[in-house]
Amino acid sequence: MSTCEAATLSKWFATPLGRDLLETEQRYFDLEVADVFGFNALQLGLPECDFLRANRMPLRGFTAIDGPVTFASDLRALPVQSGAADLVILPHTLEFSANPHQVLREVSRILMPEGHVVISGFNPWSLWGVRRLGARDGVYPWCGQFINLPRLKDWMALLGFEIASGRMACYVPPFATDKWRRRFGFMEKAGDRWWPFAGGVYFLHGIKRVHGMRLITPKWKTVSERRKALAAVPHKHSHPDDALAARDNGMAGDSR
Numbered sequence: 001m002s003t004c005e006a007a008t009l010s011k012w013f014a015t016p017l018g019r020d021l022l023e024t025e026q027r028y029f030d031l032e033v034a035d036v037f038g039f040n041a042l043q044l045g046l047p048e049c050d051f052l053r054a055n056r057m058p059l060r061g062f063t064a065i066d067g068p069v070t071f072a073s074d075l076r077a078l079p080v081q082s083g084a085a086d087l088v089i090l091p092h093t094l095e096f097s098a099n100p101h102q103v104l105r106e107v108s109r110i111l112m113p114e115g116h117v118v119i120s121g122f123n124p125w126s127l128w129g130v131r132r133l134g135a136r137d138g139v140y141p142w143c144g145q146f147i148n149l150p151r152l153k154d155w156m157a158l159l160g161f162e163i164a165s166g167r168m169a170c171y172v173p174p175f176a177t178d179k180w181r182r183r184f185g186f187m188e189k190a191g192d193r194w195w196p197f198a199g200g201v202y203f204l205h206g207i208k209r210v211h212g213m214r215l216i217t218p219k220w221k222t223v224s225e226r227r228k229a230l231a232a233v234p235h236k237h238s239h240p241d242d243a244l245a246a247r248d249n250g251m252a253g254d255s256r
Helices: 006-012 016-033 100-110 127-133 149-158 178-183 186-194 240-255
Strands: 040-044 059-064 085-091 111-122 161-169 201-208
Touching: 016 085, 016 111, 016 161, 016 178, 016 201, 040 100, 085 100, 100 111, 100 149, 111 127, 111 149, 149 161, 149 201, 161 186
Parallel strands: 040 059, 040 085, 085 111
Antiparallel strands: 111 201, 161 201
């Protein structure tokens, strides 16, 4: 269970390291949600950060336990009608939830078929994950329960999500000062090529797939198919006089 509340993660985004990450995530979400169309979009968590700003849906809402939200709710039991949302985004929502799998299950429930979900999360298999091991309890963002990417993909697959795209970011060690992050800036440029699995933050874009029923149709016979003709069955005569009488009847019929 998480030892910190997701609502105060926004305060960490005001730190130098947090601001750098916020800029990176804002660019990613702007790009991913810009061309997702529909009517209803919902952001779960971090209502202080508008990651839906580039989306053009008429109804865009924010929900969390508190804060500047459209409506307050427990993310494990959303007061939203099933199949009502076209887009749901989760910016670091899962790793600060007591039951991340249930949150993802709720996302699947409220999304309509072919609806989109976009997720960002901290990668435990990275230098950011190593930094988390030595952090004090309750310190953001290290107090979150980082979810590894293969596990998250398994959860999404079980819920019927197909991964449309994804990427890693933040390969530079999470130094607190800008000076040291600039010195290691070469790692950001080389990260995708040399250690693509070790970015400090990952992004996933999934689409909810609903498989339709397969109609079973009868095998209609083609016109060209030959029909079997009924062959005449000869009658057997048990007595010679019966055979002679049948032959005489046939000859009489021919003479008419």
